[in-house]
Amino acid sequence: MHEAGLWHYQTEVPGTQTTAQLKLSPYVNYSFRVMAENSLGRSLPSEISEQYFTKAAEPDKNPMTVEGLGSEPDNLVITWQPLNGFESNGPGLQYKVSWRQKDGDDEWTSVVVANVSKYIVSGTPTFVPYLIKVQALNDVGFAPEPAVVMGHSGEDLPMVAPGNVHVNVVNSTLAEVHWDPVPLKSIRGHLQGYRIYYWKAQSSSKRNRRHIEKKILTFQGSKTHGMLPGLEPFSHYTLHVRVVNGKGEGPASPTRVFHTPEGVPSAPSSLKIVNPTLDSLTLEWDPPSHPNGILTEYTLKYQPINSTHELGPLIDLKIPANKTRWTLKNLNFSTRYKFYFYAQTSAGSGSQITEEAVTIMDEAMASRQVDIATQGWFIGLMCAVALLILILLIVCFIRRNKGGKYPVKEKEDAHADPEIQPMKEDDGTFGEYSDAEDHKPLKKGSRTPSDRTVKKEDSDDSLVDYGEGVNGQFNEDGSFIGQYSGKKEKEPAEGNESSEAPSPVNAMNSFV
Numbered sequence: 001m002h003e004a005g006l007w008h009y010q011t012e013v014p015g016t017q018t019t020a021q022l023k024l025s026p027y028v029n030y031s032f033r034v035m036a037e038n039s040l041g042r043s044l045p046s047e048i049s050e051q052y053f054t055k056a057a058e059p060d061k062n063p064m065t066v067e068g069l070g071s072e073p074d075n076l077v078i079t080w081q082p083l084n085g086f087e088s089n090g091p092g093l094q095y096k097v098s099w100r101q102k103d104g105d106d107e108w109t110s111v112v113v114a115n116v117s118k119y120i121v122s123g124t125p126t127f128v129p130y131l132i133k134v135q136a137l138n139d140v141g142f143a144p145e146p147a148v149v150m151g152h153s154g155e156d157l158p159m160v161a162p163g164n165v166h167v168n169v170v171n172s173t174l175a176e177v178h179w180d181p182v183p184l185k186s187i188r189g190h191l192q193g194y195r196i197y198y199w200k201a202q203s204s205s206k207r208n209r210r211h212i213e214k215k216i217l218t219f220q221g222s223k224t225h226g227m228l229p230g231l232e233p234f235s236h237y238t239l240h241v242r243v244v245n246g247k248g249e250g251p252a253s254p255t256r257v258f259h260t261p262e263g264v265p266s267a268p269s270s271l272k273i274v275n276p277t278l279d280s281l282t283l284e285w286d287p288p289s290h291p292n293g294i295l296t297e298y299t300l301k302y303q304p305i306n307s308t309h310e311l312g313p314l315i316d317l318k319i320p321a322n323k324t325r326w327t328l329k330n331l332n333f334s335t336r337y338k339f340y341f342y343a344q345t346s347a348g349s350g351s352q353i354t355e356e357a358v359t360i361m362d363e364a365m366a367s368r369q370v371d372i373a374t375q376g377w378f379i380g381l382m383c384a385v386a387l388l389i390l391i392l393l394i395v396c397f398i399r400r401n402k403g404g405k406y407p408v409k410e411k412e413d414a415h416a417d418p419e420i421q422p423m424k425e426d427d428g429t430f431g432e433y434s435d436a437e438d439h440k441p442l443k444k445g446s447r448t449p450s451d452r453t454v455k456k457e458d459s460d461d462s463l464v465d466y467g468e469g470v471n472g473q474f475n476e477d478g479s480f481i482g483q484y485s486g487k488k489e490k491e492p493a494e495g496n497e498s499s500e501a502p503s504p505v506n507a508m509n510s511f512v
Contacts (some may be wrong), residue, residue, distance in 0.1 A: 002028070002085035012037075026057035026089040056090030058141030059083065063095060063117075068132040068151015073188075073247075076121040076153045080134045092139035102129040102150060112137070124153035127188045154190030158182060158250025162194060162241045164254045172233035172263035172292070172347065178225045179253065182243045189245030193220040198228060198239035199253070218244070233263025233292035233347070262293030265343040265350035273339070273357035275327075282327045283359050285341065293345035295321040301340040304332065305356070311338070334361040 007146050013020045015036070024030060029051045036043040063080035078097055098110040113119055124130070130151050136143040162179040169175045177196055184191070193444045199214040219226040231237065236259050239250040269286035276282075287295065298319040304312035319326050321343070331337065335358065342352035 007033070024054050026054050027084045027091065028086065029053050043069040056138070056140050059087065059089050059093070059136040059138055059143035061087055062132050062136050062143050062146040066132060066134050066146075066149050068099070068130055068149065070124065070127070070152060070154025072154040073126040073156035074122065074124055074154060076124045076130055076151060077118065077420075078121065078134070078151065079118045080131055082117045083136055088136075088138055090138040090140045092137075094137050095118075096135040096137060096142070097132075098135070099130050099132045101125075102131050108372055113490055121153075122249045126153060126156045128153045132466055152190075155245055155247040157248050158187045158189070160186035160243070161251040161253040162243055163253065165239075165241050165256050167239070167256050167258040169260060170227075172261045173231045175228045175231060175237075175258060175260070176225060177228060177239065177241070177256075179241045180251065181222060181224055184496065187243060187245050187250070189247050191222060192244040192246060193218055194223060194226070195219075195242045195244050195249060196226060196228070197242070200232060200239055201236035201238060231260050232290070233260050234345075235260050262345050264348045265292050265295065265345055267351035267353045268292050268298075268341060268343060269294060271339070271341050271353045271355045273355060276357060276360050278360055279331045280327055280329045280338065281359060282325065283339065283341070284325050285353075286324065288343050288350060291343070291345065292350075293347055296344050296346060297321050298323070298341065298343050299349065300326070300430075302328070302337050305336040305338055333359050335359050354425075364498045387439045 010022050011020055030053075031051050032049040033045040033047070035045050037491075061083070063082055065081040066078070068076055068078045068081075074097065078099065080095070083093065085169075092114075094112050094114040095104055095116075096110055096112050098108045099121060100106045100108050100288065109121075111119065121130075130153065131148050132151050133146045133148045135146045160182050163181055164180040165177065166179075167175050167177050174403065179194065195216060195218045197214050197216055199212050202212065217226060228239075236257065238257050240253050240255045242252050243250040265288040267288060269289050271283065271285045274282050274284055283300070285298075298321065300317040301314055302317075302354075303314045337357055337359070339355045339357070340352050341355070344348050
């Protein structure tokens with residue numbers, strides 16, 4: 001009827017027995033089977049027996065997990081875990097629910113219910129302890145006498161606030177709160193603990209705000225004191241205390257106001273260095289966002305930093321608390337400085353803020369380094385010098401490649417024979433060369449028919465002096481191809497020039 005098809009192990013008997021006595025539940029249909037067993041294992045199950053129905057009996061146990069709690073201030077909700085089919089032991093399973101106030105002289109009130117696991121008792125006083133029991137029964141009879149458990153009717157909000165609240169300020173960020181406990185009858189529920197609400201007094205600029213940020217700390221159980229950490233120094237706080245039960249909070253205690261002492265300030269909100277000059281720097285700053293007291297002064301420490309990033313001696317300077325700007329004078333020019341800046345209250349020094357800045361370079365030195373390089377005349381002069389050097393290099397390169405060749409055309413122009421280009425008397429123009437065989441004969445003495453050599457006394461210029469020794473050579477067209485052999489050209493003697501200079505053409509014709 002309850003677990004059909006599921007086989008339960010019951011017992012084991014010696015192999016010589018053919019009977020076994022089993023402990024079964026009343027009012028249940030049973031089928032049986034048997035297996036033999038030896039050292040090698042078990043046999044297959046036997047054939048299933050016919051069904052046998054046990055007789056009904058009264059329940060032999062009562063429901064478990066009985067509780068009594070109120071869901072409302074005027075009721076009592078009784079709950080339990082019902083019996084299963086095997087545990088009912090017979091038809092007509094029911095439950096007898098009984099209750100009475102613990103501290104009263106009332107008799108037990110009972111009710112019998114079936115097929116449920118909860119019963120609500122209405123009209124009870126608020127949070128009153130009750131004695132409760134739940135007994136099982138069926139058509140055969142009752143189960144044994146059940147155990148008695150205690151429950152409570154429903155809770156309501158506490159009626160009384162904690163009294164004698166006072167505050168002991170430990171330091172600028174910590175306070176200790178004490179209070180007297182609320183009587184248990186006034187709590188009207190299960191005591192959960194005490195809850196402290198505290199908030200900081202708003203400044204005049206924030207008083208118009210509707211919402212005030214309140215902080216909450218809950219202390220479990222029946223404690224009568226607690227610590228408030230994380231307070232802001234130099235601040236006004238207000239607090240009250242409430243008792244808490246399972247239903248909620250009770251009324252607030254009278255408020256208490258306390259004041260935290262001064263603490264060290266936070267770092268200045270900002271620090272800027274402006275207007276750097278040759279020997280001064282100006283510092284501007286904003287006060288700390290959390291002064292945590294009355295500022296007494298600012299401390300400025302600074303030191304120079306050299307080119308190798310080494311720190312110089314540290315200089316300490318005190319600045320009045322009402323200042324937000326300060327100029328440092330008599331500094332070194334073109335020098336980097338590192339600044340350490342913090343505020344102070346009577347409680348001590350706060351966090352520091354750091355910054356670095358550089359004084360400007362000496363104007364005279366800067367002008368010597370910068371002005372010359374930026375002057376137009378200086379740039380032009382440098383360009384001209386570079387151009388001249390380039391031209392000289394080009395000329396030297398060309399002369400080196402020419403190797404000192406004899407400038408034939410220049411010599412011809414310089415020592416032209418007046419008989420080759422005679423001046424016409426009638427029109428003042430020069431004569432022209434003639435390619436015919438009957439051209440005008442050369443001047444007497446300009447050629448030697450016997451040895452075809454040029455007489456040295458006929459010309460101040462000798463081809464030998466220009467050639468490589470006496471073996472100077474000409475090209476097929478008669479141009480001189482010999483190079484200087486290191487001999488200097490002969491300098492014509494002043495006043496000894498011939499009035500009739502031989503022409504180089506005459507010299508060339510002498511070789512023909």
